[in-house]
Amino acid sequence: MGPSVVQIAPGSNSTWWVLTSNSTTGIRLDRLGGAGDSTLTVPQFQSSPWDSTEGGVLEKSDGRPVAYLRSSGNGLVRAALADTGWAFTLLPGTSGTAKIWDVQTDAIGNEHVVFQAITDGPGHYYRVGVDSTHTSEVPTSDEYLSLAADADGLPWICGNIQGFFNLCLWTWDPTAAAGLQWLYQAVPLDGDLYIANTPVAIASDGRPHVFYAEFHGSERFDLVWATHDIGEDVFFWDLQKVIADVPRSITVNRMQGFRLILDAFERPHFIFLSGVVDVGLSTLEIAIPRD
Secondary structure, three states: OEEEEEEEEEEEEOOEEEEEEEEEOOOEEEEEOOOEEEEOOOOOOOOOOOOOOOEEEEEEOOOOOEEEEEOOOEEEEEEEEEEOOOEEEEEEOOOOOOOEEEEEEEEOOOOOEEEEEEOOOOOEEEEOOOEEEEEOOOEEHHHHEEEEEOOOEEEEEEEOOOOOOOOEEEEEEOOOOOOEEEEEEEEEEOOOOOOOOOOOOOOOOOOOEEEEEEEOOEEEEEEEEEOOOOOOOOOOOOOEEEEEEEOOOOOHHHHHHHHHOOOOOOOEEEEEEOOOOOOOOOEEEOOOOOO
C-alpha cells in the first residue's frame, strides 16, 4: 500500500510539515520548503507497519515538530523532537483504540488536541502549555470533533452531542469551578447534519465561524456557513449556504473534503470539492464572502 497523508501543518520560514503513513514502512515526517526538504523518522513507529490515519502534527514555537500518534496496545502518544532526540508522552486514559480528531498550536505557543480516549467514549481535550499540561473530558461530546483556539489561547470544540444529530460549540473556561469549566452553545440547523466534518474558526474578536454539511436527499448535500456577531444572543445565528445541491459521489465522499480557514484579514475562506455524481474526479473550489 502506498503512503497516505495523515496531516499537514505550516512551519516557520516557509516550511511545511507533512505526516504520512505506509502499511509496510511505517510513519514518516517530511519537512518541505525553507532551507531544504528533509525526512525525519520517529522511533517506535519507523520499522513496523502503520497505516492508520490516527495522527496529527504541529510545530512548536522553537520550530521543532510535535507528532501525535496512536501506539497499538498503548494509547495516544505525543512525540516531541528535542535536543536529545524524541521525547514521548502517553496521553492520560487513552487506549489502543483511541483516535486523534484534531490538533492545533496557537499564537501563544500552546498545543491543543481533541481526541477520543476509548472506543465509543466522549471527546477529550489535551493542552500543553509553557509550564503545564491539562486534560479533561468534553461532556456529552461525540466523535469527529474539530478544534480552534481563540486569541486568548482558549479552545473551541465543534461537533455533535452523543446520540443526537445536532451541532454544538464547546468552550473551556479554566477559571470556573471543577465540573463547570466546559460551556456549550447550540448552532441552529435547517436540515440533517453530516456529523463527520464540522470545521470551526474563531476570529480575534471572538466571533465564531462554523462550516458544515446538511444532507439534501440521500446523494446530495448543501454546505452552510454559520456565524453570529459579538454581543448578539447566541440563539440568533446567521446561516448562509456557501453552495447548494452538491453531489456526494459514490467513489469519492466529497463531504469529507471541505475545510474552513481565516486569512490575515480574518475573512473566512471555504474550501470544498464539487463535481459530477458517481465520478471520482472532483473540482477543488474556494469561496469567499462578498463584502
